[in-house]
Amino acid sequence: MDFDDSVKKLLFFVRSLRRFDDSMTEACFELNRNGKVKENVLGGNMTKFIATLALVLACVGQGSLAQAHGANDVEHKLCDFAPENDLRIPDGLERTGGITRAEYDLAIDRIERIYKGIVKQKGAELEINRLWTNTQVNANATRKGNKWIINAFGGLARYEHNTFDGEMMVLCHELGHHMGGFPKYPGMFGGSWASNEGQSDYFATMKCFRRVIENDDNISIVSKMDVPVEVSRGCQLGFQSAKEIAICKRSAMTGRVLAVLLYHLGRGSNTSSPVVTPDFDTPATTQVSATNDKHPQAQCRLDTYFAGAICGVSKDLEFSDREGVKGACNQEKGDAFGFRPRCWYKPANLRF
Ligand SMILES: [Zn+2]
Numbered sequence: 001m002d003f004d005d006s007v008k009k010l011l012f013f014v015r016s017l018r019r020f021d022d023s024m025t026e027a028c029f030e031l032n033r034n035g036k037v038k039e040n041v042l043g044g045n046m047t048k049f050i051a052t053l054a055l056v057l058a059c060v061g062q063g064s065l066a067q068a069h070g071a072n073d074v075e076h077k078l079c080d081f082a083p084e085n086d087l088r089i090p091d092g093l094e095r096t097g098g099i100t101r102a103e104y105d106l107a108i109d110r111i112e113r114i115y116k117g118i119v120k121q122k123g124a125e126l127e128i129n130r131l132w133t134n135t136q137v138n139a140n141a142t143r144k145g146n147k148w149i150i151n152a153f154g155g156l157a158r159y160e161h162n163t164f165d166g167e168m169m170v171l172c173h174e175l176g177h178h179m180g181g182f183p184k185y186p187g188m189f190g191g192s193w194a195s196n197e198g199q200s201d202y203f204a205t206m207k208c209f210r211r212v213i214e215n216d217d218n219i220s221i222v223s224k225m226d227v228p229v230e231v232s233r234g235c236q237l238g239f240q241s242a243k244e245i246a247i248c249k250r251s252a253m254t255g256r257v258l259a260v261l262l263y264h265l266g267r268g269s270n271t272s273s274p275v276v277t278p279d280f281d282t283p284a285t286t287q288v289s290a291t292n293d294k295h296p297q298a299q300c301r302l303d304t305y306f307a308g309a310i311c312g313v314s315k316d317l318e319f320s321d322r323e324g325v326k327g328a329c330n331q332e333k334g335d336a337f338g339f340r341p342r343c344w345y346k347p348a349n350l351r352f
Helices: 003-018 022-034 036-042 046-062 101-121 154-158 164-179 197-212 218-223 229-238 242-267 298-310
Strands: 125-131 139-144 147-153
Touching (some): 101 125, 101 147, 101 154, 101 164, 101 197, 139 164, 147 154, 147 164, 154 164, 197 298, 218 242, 242 298
Antiparallel strands (some): 139 147
16 A cells, blocks of 8 residues: 555645635645645654544544644634725824724723633634734734634724724624624635624624623713714614613714725725715615625625614624524514615525
8 A cells, every 4th residue: 555645645635625614724734834744654654654644534524623733823814804905004103083002902902801701612712913013904803723813903093084982893893703603704614714794794783892882881972972863763773771772873883983984995096986975874775696705885884884783682692603593683584674784695585
């Protein structure tokens, strides 16, 4: 028997799986990267070969070998908050908006205080990297082994359209990639680890932001805001108590902060992009024929934030990883509002 050939065939099989599944990619990439298989086999040591074979089979069977081996050098898919952009905002520039370093740290502190424990219960570790001096106007989520990582770039915090609440909601969006459930970016076995963009926005207002701010004096906070009638009406439809209505209003208003931020960021020098700033009284009218996993337009993203804010389903009822009904408002079950908007989401059992 030619051991080298056998292992080559196995590796070929593993590599072919890599194209389809993220978790498989991580496991097998680590195997290849470390070169353990190659070294062992070429060394001609039977015991090592058998151990290596078991390792490869475990990789195929479990799909997450990197986690078992504490992989710490395997980069995963990066899930951005905003589409790629060229804007760079260095630290130390004179600014007219954005948030301070102290506010940026506090926003991250507040997310960590709530979610470190929740993520730990799921068997993972939340790591938010405070990249204040990084000039990128973005944030992203990625994984290394069992570390659920969020990279928070200072450029986004310094962007003139951002606010303290906006920064917290960006972090909620990134958390949404890690734990926002269905729908996810595609993978071989029904989905990768990452929830798609629209779902990460929906998670941001529906589960995360309302949890993070729930003990604030939201009634007082929203009393200082100029809340549009659409928001007041929507929040009164979704909730009964003044406290919940205030949380809903603050969530929706923060959603608009981000939608306007995204609008300006995306518009840049591109004068062919939409000229109407996203708002609550101009919801998107487009309907997708299949769910769009990528970043929707800013108006569509506002519609999603708003829907998540007014949906009356409890933040404690988690979304499912496999279907879109659990934990959400849905057209499938007859909800009249608060469901994922049709500008990016196609319900599984509805024909339009
Ligand atoms: Zn994203």
